[in-house]
Amino acid sequence: MTDKPDLEALRSEVRAFLAAEAPTGWRDASRTQDDFVRTQRDWFGRLVKAGYAIPHWPASFPGGGRSLAEQKVIYEELAKADCPRLLLSFVSTYHAFATLHECASDEQRAQYLPRILEGETWCQGFSEPGAGSDLAAIKTRAERKGDVYVVNGQKVWSTMAQFADKCLLLVRTASDGPKQAGITYLLMDMKTPGVSVRPIHQIQGDEEFAEIFLDNVEIPVSERVGEEGKGWAVAQATLASERGLTLMELSYRMRGALSRVAALIREHGHEEDRGILRDFGELVTQVDAVCAIADQFLDNRIRGIERIGDASIVKNSYSRALRAYAKLGLRLGGIAEQYIAPITFGDLNTGNWMADFMNSYAWTIAGGSEEVQRNIIAERMLDMPREPRAWVA
Amino acid sequence: MIELNELTDAAQKAFPADSLSPGRDESWRLVAEMGWLMVRLPEEDGGLGLDREASAAIHFEMGRVLATTPLIPAQLGLQAVLASTIPARSDWLERLAGGEYAPLHMLPASVLNGTKGTLSGTVGGVFDADMAVAVVAKLPDGYALIPTDAPGVSVVERPIWDTSRRLFDLVLDGYTPDPDLMLTDEAGAQALHDALAPEAHLAIAADCLGAANAALDMTVEYMKVRRQFDRPIAMFQALKHRAADMKIRIAAAEALLWNRVRDPEATLTQCGAAKTLAAEVFAYVTEEAIQLHGGIGLTDEHPIHRFMKRAMLNLQLCGSSDLWNERTGREALEVS
Numbered sequence A: 001m002t003d004k005p006d007l008e009a010l011r012s013e014v015r016a017f018l019a020a021e022a023p024t025g026w027r028d029a030s031r032t033q034d035d036f037v038r039t040q041r042d043w044f045g046r047l048v049k050a051g052y053a054i055p056h057w058p059a060s061f062p063g064g065g066r067s068l069a070e071q072k073v074i075y076e077e078l079a080k081a082d083c084p085r086l087l088l089s090f091v092s093t094y095h096a097f098a099t100l101h102e103c104a105s106d107e108q109r110a111q112y113l114p115r116i117l118e119g120e121t122w123c124q125g126f127s128e129p130g131a132g133s134d135l136a137a138i139k140t141r142a143e144r145k146g147d148v149y150v151v152n153g154q155k156v157w158s159t160m161a162q163f164a165d166k167c168l169l170l171v172r173t174a175s176d177g178p179k180q181a182g183i184t185y186l187l188m189d190m191k192t193p194g195v196s197v198r199p200i201h202q203i204q205g206d207e208e209f210a211e212i213f214l215d216n217v218e219i220p221v222s223e224r225v226g227e228e229g230k231g232w233a234v235a236q237a238t239l240a241s242e243r244g245l246t247l248m249e250l251s252y253r254m255r256g257a258l259s260r261v262a263a264l265i266r267e268h269g270h271e272e273d274r275g276i277l278r279d280f281g282e283l284v285t286q287v288d289a290v291c292a293i294a295d296q297f298l299d300n301r302i303r304g305i306e307r308i309g310d311a312s313i314v315k316n317s318y319s320r321a322l323r324a325y326a327k328l329g330l331r332l333g334g335i336a337e338q339y340i341a342p343i344t345f346g347d348l349n350t351g352n353w354m355a356d357f358m359n360s361y362a363w364t365i366a367g368g369s370e371e372v373q374r375n376i377i378a379e380r381m382l383d384m385p386r387e388p389r390a391w392v393a
Numbered sequence B: 001m002i003e004l005n006e007l008t009d010a011a012q013k014a015f016p017a018d019s020l021s022p023g024r025d026e027s028w029r030l031v032a033e034m035g036w037l038m039v040r041l042p043e044e045d046g047g048l049g050l051d052r053e054a055s056a057a058i059h060f061e062m063g064r065v066l067a068t069t070p071l072i073p074a075q076l077g078l079q080a081v082l083a084s085t086i087p088a089r090s091d092w093l094e095r096l097a098g099g100e101y102a103p104l105h106m107l108p109a110s111v112l113n114g115t116k117g118t119l120s121g122t123v124g125g126v127f128d129a130d131m132a133v134a135v136v137a138k139l140p141d142g143y144a145l146i147p148t149d150a151p152g153v154s155v156v157e158r159p160i161w162d163t164s165r166r167l168f169d170l171v172l173d174g175y176t177p178d179p180d181l182m183l184t185d186e187a188g189a190q191a192l193h194d195a196l197a198p199e200a201h202l203a204i205a206a207d208c209l210g211a212a213n214a215a216l217d218m219t220v221e222y223m224k225v226r227r228q229f230d231r232p233i234a235m236f237q238a239l240k241h242r243a244a245d246m247k248i249r250i251a252a253a254e255a256l257l258w259n260r261v262r263d264p265e266a267t268l269t270q271c272g273a274a275k276t277l278a279a280e281v282f283a284y285v286t287e288e289a290i291q292l293h294g295g296i297g298l299t300d301e302h303p304i305h306r307f308m309k310r311a312m313l314n315l316q317l318c319g320s321s322d323l324w325n326e327r328t329g330r331e332a333l334e335v336s
């Protein structure tokens, strides 16, 4: 496929930038946590300056206002140049952005969005030990005392919370009535007294997510997004970002990262192995279909068309393709991938296929598991009846 | 876009979803009346001059009702004549756009050269040859229009499991090709094939996904009314998730199809890959659909089996999944 002239120009521009500035050796240079944070911040800063960090933001921000076609070019080129994904600023540039952009007050937007570009990072404090798939069951309490909410409770699985400056926090302000109705959405400074963070070891050895303990944490009422008790609706904006908006970048990055599988095929001399070529071809088509459906989703969204379930379809298509991608890489890599090697934080890019394979579960579980998305599609899109809930106390 | 919605609406009115596989001859008349044979024919040749998207939208609707009318081979045959310079070209175009039928064959031909310029052998995969005035076939010397009533030409039906379509062999026995009906020479045959094959793939893919959607709808509706253990079986999560998976896979394959339909530069391999994914998804949906219908899914009265039969035939048209997956893999290896 060849691009239209304006895209062609952008592609050469991005390529020229990457030829000069793409980080090399970042895998080796981000194997400790401090190094990881340093390399991520550095690369984010340079992408902001070059105008490629937030192509999906409005045009009023430097580097924003890009068309979908332009965004794709950028993501594809970043992946092809094997640049690190911006894991540290992912929640900031997507979930925090979407939430603030769609639901926050003008003051909140004016205060926080520019700071993201300066490097302020966010984490998402939704899940709790007793509230995962059943997110509305959160128990973390917030009591209003004058101008502040006093918050007590515990959050879990919060990605990059240990490095975050701010937190998108869901709390309970009422426990009578339907459980969705008592939820309030707060913006929390992670340095507030009473906040403590304990990283959790993941199966591939990283400490990528963390627990957050909240002990009489005081959050100003001015940091509330939306009305008290109406936080569930705001949370939907965050989740919609997680389930839909992010996926174009991720899909096109996976498209670009197919070159890693191709490299393995060559490295192991499988260029004429028809079975492997077939499996690779099937994966390529699956990834192309994911890109196509992510495109369609965002295209529709821009035109104001979004049905319940659309984002779930995109998310499940992506998460399945990611598992298939990692699994083929793992298979082709052979025994070498079973040796424990120093890896970097990341998803499909750690430098070890076994780690990528383990990481690929992130998307079939995080952001609402695959099964929960299936429920949404079946019940809200195909209009199939819900199961009786007689056992709920 | 308005044109497209109009086409889809017209198709849904003419071929309502509640009547599967309406009679062939009547459907064919309807198709001709609505001008669908002329969809891809340029306006200067008396056609509607519409793009691939319009054509795919119609094939999608034809798939949805398991149409019996052989619109795909008819359109391909017409485009082959269109690309030619035979003396009676405009005459043929007018006849074909008006409702005479000259399909392109959809399976390989095994035609042997005979003595003194005659040909013998079989051209496979001709849909509805019984109503064809001629068949567009790839012969050793290039593509040709072969009148079905010419000496040395006969058609033999090859009964198939797919109850929504009819398949024939065109049998040549000492047939002498008419030089005035040679659409290409030997060298031009590959170019014509490469020009028509993407069209064929996209048409079949659209047929598959229209039908897959209909099979899913039918299955979900059935699951909502069929009761076991005091509740509709649609309430069981184990089954609901299977329905959701069908929806997810159809949606992704559809997105890829429209993407390639709208991309005039999509390569033959990319179109073959879209067809492969669509046909695989269609086959998977119909397998699930029969299982979820239980015993009734195995009866002749219930229509769900007809979807499965069409899916399995579609998988075989224009090259197997293995072939296209391999080509896709090979090409992706070259560029990455």
Ligand SMILES: Cc1cc2nc3c(=O)[nH]c(=O)nc-3n(C[C@H](O)[C@H](O)[C@H](O)COP(=O)(O)OP(=O)(O)OC[C@H]3O[C@@H](n4cnc5c(N)ncnc54)[C@H](O)[C@@H]3O)c2cc1C
Residues within 6 Å of the ligand: A123, A124, A125, A126, A127, A131, A132, A133, A134, A156, A157, A158, A159, A160, A209, A361, A362, A363, A365, A366, A367, A368, A369, A370, A371, A372, A375, B237
């Ligand atoms: C890598 C990673 C990063 C994450 N990052 C964050 C973050 O930054 N912030 C944050 O707030 N959260 C985060 N999460 C949490 C994530 O949202 C939850 O893990 C997820 O919603 C599932 O909840 P759970 O882990 O409690 O599993 P459970 O809800 O206990 O689910 C266990 C199993 O039961 C299934 N299940 C549960 N209910 C149903 C049902 N009704 N029907 C069918 N199956 C069901 C699930 O699909 C799953 O297979 C992250 C998770 C992961 C894995």
